[in-house]
Amino acid sequence: MLVNGHQIHSASTSSAGRVNFESSGYNCCLFAYGQTGTGKTHTVHGDWQSQEHRGLLPRLAEGLFERLGKLEGSSSRVRISYIEVYNDRLRDLLSPRSEFDGSPRKAVPSGPGRLEIRTHPAVGVYVENLQELAVDSFRDVARLVAKGEKSKKVERTTMNHRSSRSHTIFTFKVEVRKSSPEKNSMATIQIVDLAGRENEQTSECKGERFQELRFINRSLFELANCIHALCDGNREHVPFRNSKLTMLLSDSLTNNSRTTLLATLTPSPGGFDENILTCRFLESTGAVPELTWMIPLQERLASCIADIHEPTDLQFKLCTTVFRMLRTYDGTEPLALWLDDESFVSYCPDVCDAGIFHQLSETLALVASSAPRPPKDTSAANDRSQFYAAGTFEDAALEAAQRFRLNPRWCLAGRALQGQHVESVLVLRDLVEKETRRTLAAIPQLSAHLAEMPLFNSVLVNHYMDGQAQIKWHADDENCYGCPDQILIGSLSLGAPRRFELRRKPRKGDADRSAQARQSILLQPGSLLIMAGATQARWQHCLPPDDTTDPRINLTFRRICGDLRRGELPEKEQKKQRAKRRSRITTQPVVNRFAAAEVAKTLQAEIADLQSGLAEGEALSSAVTLLRQFSLVWAEDNTAQDCK
Ligand SMILES: Nc1ncnc2c1ncn2[C@@H]1O[C@H](COP(=O)(O)OP(=O)(O)OP(=O)(O)O)[C@@H](O)[C@H]1O
Ligand SMILES: O=C(O)CCC(=O)C(=O)O
Ligand SMILES: [Fe+2]
Incomplete structure (x- = not known):
């Protein structure tokens, strides 16, 4: 991801800037x-x-000719094409008399010059009648692009005084010829x-501009669908044919191609939700959760929140957003995360001695072999057996408050731990209880629970x-909870x-699984995961x-409050719950008490610095700072991988 203004990094870190001409067919x-x-x-x-303010494309063109000039013992040929997709119609931006290929609704008879997307078994997807012009230098490219830019569909909108109303695809085809034809590459x-x-x-676009907007959103939706299908490994049924844009890009997305995504974000406070959508799109490409850069970044961000003692709501929201974008945690660092404005999870490694595992395994094995088999025991079928602690009234040694209550359902599927076996679990409960109280104490809207004795x-x-x-x-x-x-x-x-996954409960209207904002945490031995607030509801x-x-x-x-099972709630209680759900709790900033290192200070200083230089209402720019860290770690990592 690049944050606006990083012209210098762009060309060097994108895969397009590092194309290897030696391997043929590399796209x-x-x-x-x-x-x-x-x-x-x-x-x-x-x-x-301007040398300094050149964007990615001119930098790429310049670098390309520089590199081709240095190739020894071979000659090269570069051709370019520049195509525009406007309202699902195509236009050749390098052709002087180019017209759109016809109305999307009315079929226009094909004739000479009409652009048609075709597929060839050897060449792949290509556009018939699209000009491919030979270029020898950066200046050639600059001249042709300037011409093409003039005919591009650009209009004034409230969001951008020169808004591109079309998608454009600029293509370089590079052919390197060696002494023998079999060594030639493309x-x-x-x-x-x-x-x-x-x-x-929310758009203020009207009439023709609104029509364009619908085409734009539609084609981006189709693009996202193709990317989801590809990321789900469903390569057979990628819906490329649903739009011209996706048809044109199908080769680039599938065949022997390295794709770089550049996502631009807005520092404007009003653009927060749009930024999240952009980040979700990045997530849905599947690249995000796999990359190793997340770990160092996660650490940086964890510490960033840790050291902001009184974060503003905005800063908190930002940090949570970035965490949400990261989506996977390796479980070595603590974490406090609002999944949404009322659902909270926290994770803390090393809460208890991981060695307890052996002692507890023995206890469970003993109970499994001695206690009667429960009526709905599924352990043989799914390799997972269940137990519940059952403190009975005969346990005189146990205080009333320490007795374990049962969910009636457990008695059917699990075996009861009783007597001395309950004691080993009680020790663990005390640990969990202490840790949970500490965590929730920092969070006003969750600390109401702390009055309960015991919590669990x-x-x-x-x-x-x-x-x-x-x-x-x-x-x-x-x-019963x-x-x-x-x-x-x-x-x-x-x-x-083991990996623990969370997803927002599926809702009617979810376009795909990315709408569920999944999170995943690797639960390490000895760790405690706390789920609180509305996590179980949502x-x-x-x-x-x-x-x-x-x-x-x-x-x-858990805390069992009654013996009611699913669907057994009396009407009065149901009403009360509905009313409670309607009265929304406002989000309070959370101070993540998990302290860590210097990076926090660096980030904090950066945020303070940024905010002091900003007018009121622009505070969200700290998002840019965080995301810039994000982009740099990614860039560093990509470069490092490339050098291997
Ligand atoms: N880093 C930057 N420094 C200075 N000006 C910038 C920067 N980024 C964008 N701008 C200016 O902001 C305006 C909007 O940018 P631009 O047209 O590139 O946005 P866009 O994302 O391509 O928008 P659209 O999708 O509507 O075409 C332009 O006037 C551009 O010159
Ligand atoms: O094993 C786990 O981490 C999760 C168990 C769980 O979700 C449950 O018992 O309800
Ligand atoms: Fe569960």
């Missing part, structure tokens, strides 16, 4: 994606006349300046035999590290299978 593609007016065209083109570089997305509900009066123990044992998507939102907006769960992990969690051969034990401590 590179760069997309500029973002809300309207956020600087895509500025970043791609910049000022061609590379294609495409730079795609996508038209900017704009919210149709029940526990479910899951014993996973290996990576094949899993737990599917669900929420721990049964009625009380109002689903306030269920508190403390989940202690021991044994093999989110689901699961533990997907993986290939570990090691066992794991998880203890979820």
Whole structure:
């Protein structure tokens, strides 16, 4: 991701800038994606006349001829083409008399000069009748682009006085000829300046501009769909044919191509939601969760929040947003995260001695072999056995408050831990209780729970035999835990590290799975995950299978308030809950008490510096600072990988 203004980094860090002419058939593609007016065209083109303010495309052209000039023992040929997609119609920007290829609704008879997208088994996707002009130097390219830019569809809108109303695709085809023909190579570089997305509900565009906007949003939607299909590994059924833009880009997205995504964000406070959409698009490309740059960044950001003692709501929102963008955590660092304005999770490693695992395994094995088999025991089928602690009234040694209560459902599926076995679990409950109180004390809207004694009066123990044992998507939102907006769960992990996933409960109208804003945390042995607020009401969690051969034990401590099961709530209580859900809690900044290192100070200083130089209302620019860190780590990492 690049934040507006990084002309210097752009060309060098994109894969397009590092195309390898030695390997034949190597294609590179760069997309500029973002809300309207956020600087895509500025970043791609910049000022061609100025060495300093040149954008990515001129820098690329310059670098290309420089590199070709240095190739020894070979000659080269470069051709360029420049095509515009406007309202799903095509136009050749390098052809002097070019017209659009016809109305999208009325079929225009094909004739000479009409642009047609075709596929050839050897060449792939190409546009019939599109001019490909030979160029020998940077100046040639600059001259032709200047001409093409004049005919580009640009209009004044409220968001941008020169808004691109079309997508443009600029292509370099580079042919390197060696002494023997079999060593010849060919590379294609495409730079795609996508038209900017704009919210149709809030847009002030009218008439023709609004019509254009709908075409723009539609084609970007189709592009996102293709990318999702590709990322889901569904290469057979990628809906490229749904728009001309996606048809044109199908080769770049699939065949032997390296794609770089350049996302532009706005520092304007009003653009917050649009920024999130842009980041979601990045996420949905699948590149984000896989990259190793997330870990150092995650550390930086964790410490950044840690050291802001009284963060403004805005700063808090920002940090949470960036965390949400990161989406996966390796579980070595603590984390405090608002999944949404009422759903909170926190994760803390090393809460208890991971060695307890062995002792507890023995206890569970003993109970499994001695206690009666529960009526709905599924442990043989799914390699996961369940236990619950059952403190009975005969346990004179236990204080009334320390007795464990049962969810009636558990008695059917799990085995009871009783007597001395309960004691070992009680020790763990005390630890979890202490840690949870500490965490929630910093969060005003969640600390109401702290009056409860004890916080947790029940526990479910899951014993996973290996990576094949899993737990599917669900929420721990049964009625016996009380109002689903306030269920508190403390989940202690021991044994093999396993990935824990969270997703917002699927809703009607979700376009795809990316709308569910998934998060994933690697739960390390000895760690505590706390789920609080409305997490059980709005989110689901699961533990997907993986290939570990090691066992794991998880203890979820909960608070049972009644014996009601799902669907058994009396009408009066239901009404009360509905009313409660309507009265929204306002988001308070959260001070993440997990302290860490200097990076925080650096970031804090940067934010302070930035804010002191800004007019009121522009505070969101600290997003730019955070995201700039983000982009730099990514850039560093990409460069490092490339050098290997
Ligand atoms: N880093 C920057 N420095 C100076 N000016 C900038 C910068 N980024 C963008 N601008 C200016 O902001 C305005 C909007 O930028 P630009 O046209 O590149 O946005 P865009 O994302 O391509 O918008 P659209 O999708 O509507 O075409 C332009 O006037 C541009 O010159
Ligand atoms: O094993 C885990 O980490 C999750 C267990 C869980 O979700 C549950 O018991 O409800
Ligand atoms: Fe659960």
